[in-house]
Structures are given as C-alpha cells and as structure tokens.
Amino acid sequence: GAGVSQTPSNKVTEKGKYVELRCDPISGHTALYWYRQSLGQGPEFLIYFQGTGAADDSGLPNDRFFAVRPEGSVSTLKIQRTERGDSAVYLCASSLLGQRQETQYFGPGTRLLVL
Amino acid sequence: AQSVTQPDIHITVSEGASLELRCNYSYGATPYLFWYVQSPGQGLQLLLKYFSGDTLVQGIKGFEAEFKRSQSSFNLRKPSVHWSDAAEYFCAVGAGSSGSARQLTFGSGTQLTVLP
Numbered sequence: 764g765a766g767v768s769q770t771p772s773n774k775v776t777e778k779g780k781y782v783e784l785r786c787d788p789i790s791g792h793t794a795l796y797w798y799r800q801s802l803g804q805g806p807e808f809l810i811y812f813q814g815t816g817a818a819d820d821s822g823l824p825n826d827r828f829f830a831v832r833p834e835g836s837v838s839t840l841k842i843q844r845t846e847r848g849d850s851a852v853y854l855c856a857s858s859l860l861g862q863r864q865e866t867q868y869f870g871p872g873t874r875l876l877v878l
Numbered sequence: 879a880q881s882v883t884q885p886d887i888h889i890t891v892s893e894g895a896s897l898e899l900r901c902n903y904s905y906g907a908t909p910y911l912f913w914y915v916q917s918p919g920q921g922l923q924l925l926l927k928y929f930s931g932d933t934l935v936q937g938i939k940g941f942e943a944e945f946k947r948s949q950s951s952f953n954l955r956k957p958s959v960h961w962s963d964a965a966e967y968f969c970a971v972g973a974g975s976s977g978s979a980r981q982l983t984f985g986s987g988t989q990l991t992v993l994p
Contacts, residue, residue: 767921794980796980796982798982803986803987804986804987805882805968805970805984805985805986805987806922806968806982806984807984808981808982808983811980811981818980819980819981821981822981854921854922856922864927864929866912866924866927867924867982868924869914869921869922869923870921871919871920871921872921
C-alpha cells in the first residue's frame with residue numbers, strides 16, 4: 764500500500780513568516796511522529812501522536828512550533844515566526860500501535876529553507 | 879536519556895568488499911535498536927531491528943547486525959557490498975515499553991561510498 768507522504772517536498776520562506784507542513788501517514792496507522800533533520804545530523808524527535816492527542820511533545824524546541832492531528836490521521840506541523848535556524852528537513856513517520864515490534868515508517872520529508 | 883554514537887562519519891569500500899558500520903548506544907534498560915538507510919532526497923528506510931531474542935538479526939538487502947550488550951554495540955555488517963549500497967546509514971535506539979519504541983534517538987550517521 765501507499766507509504767507516508769509529506770507535502771510540500773520543498774518550502775522556501777522568509778524569516779518571520781508562518782509555515783505549515785503536512786503529513787499523511789500510512790492508512791490505519793494510529794501513531795504519528797515528527798522529526799527534524801539538520802544538515803549532517805541524524806533526525807531529532809519533535810513530537811508523537813497517539814490518535815488525535817499529542818502523547819509526547821518533549822522534542823519541540825520552543826513555543827513557535829506546534830502540531831495537530833485533529834482526526835487522528837493527517838497531521839500538520841506549524842511553525843510561527845520562522846528563523847533561519849529552522850531550516851532543516853522535517854520528517855514524518857507513522858506506526859501501528861500495539862503491533863509486536865512496533866516500527867516507524869518514514870516519509871520522504873519536507874525540506875524547509877528560511878531565508 | 880538515551881544516546882547513540884556512530885564513530886565513523888564516512889567510510890569508503892570497494893564493491894564486493896565486506897562492510898561493518900559501528901554503532902554504540904547508551905540506555906539504562908533493554909534497548910530497542912534499529913538501522914535505517916537514507917539515499918539522497920529519500921526518506922529513511924528500515925534495514926533491520928532488534929527488540930529481543932536472537933542477538934544476530936537479519937535485514938533486507940543482505941544486511942545483518944549483532945547486538946552485544948556487554949559492549950553496548952549494534953554493528954551493521956554486509957559480506958559483499960554493491961554499488962547501490964552507497965548511502966547514509968543511521969543507527970537508532972528506541973525508548974519505550976511493551977515491545978514498542980516510541981521516541982527514537984538517532985546517531986549522526988555514517989556516509990558510505992562504494993568504489994567500482
């Protein structure tokens with residue numbers, strides 16, 4: 764079946780602007796994750812949803828970052844007042860809660876560039 | 879908090895040669911361990927995972943990894959590398975319970991170059 768999809772694949776914005784990044788998880792997957800990957804680094808955990816609620820948002824760097832998953836499927840990561848340091852690839856993953864050896868499957872990412 | 883170290887930033891091997899990518903982790907309990915591969919412009923693809931049981935795990939594309947608790951290591955191996963294996967490889971440890979691994983912590987990656 765279809766994998767995790769993310770839109771847009773690339774986003775260029777100006778410092779101070781607001782951006783939204785979208786993630787469509789694998790159909791039926793109940794858990795959804797956001798990670799951020801800076802150049803030359805491994806992905807860093809941002810937030811994790813079980814269904815509609817954020818079960819762990821300990822990785823969000825500050826209150827400019829916010830994510831929602833209103834219907835328990837698609838999620839949107841929102842960044843307010845973007846800064847140049849927000850430039851990175853934002854990765855989304857999904858998994859099936861309760862599955863033995865639960866595994867996260869990743870999307871291709873959204874490359875965000877803040878000028 | 880858990881952490882992952884991949885000591886080798888870049889490795890170059892000749893096609894057909896054997897490969898070993900190193901991964902060391904720090905975690906207070908039994909870790910859940912993963913290797914992912916990332917090709918340019920692509921997302922992360924799972925190669926293999928360890929949750930429990932047999933410490934030698936087999937993955938896709940001919941890769942295997944061995945969990946060594948005494949050394950806190952989970953090194954990735956392949957007996958004969960193909961040119962298509964050139965990519966960046968990430969080791970990750972998961973914090974969780976009941977057979978789950980919710981928050982993954984990744985290493986900084988090892989870039990593999992394959993010479994013809």
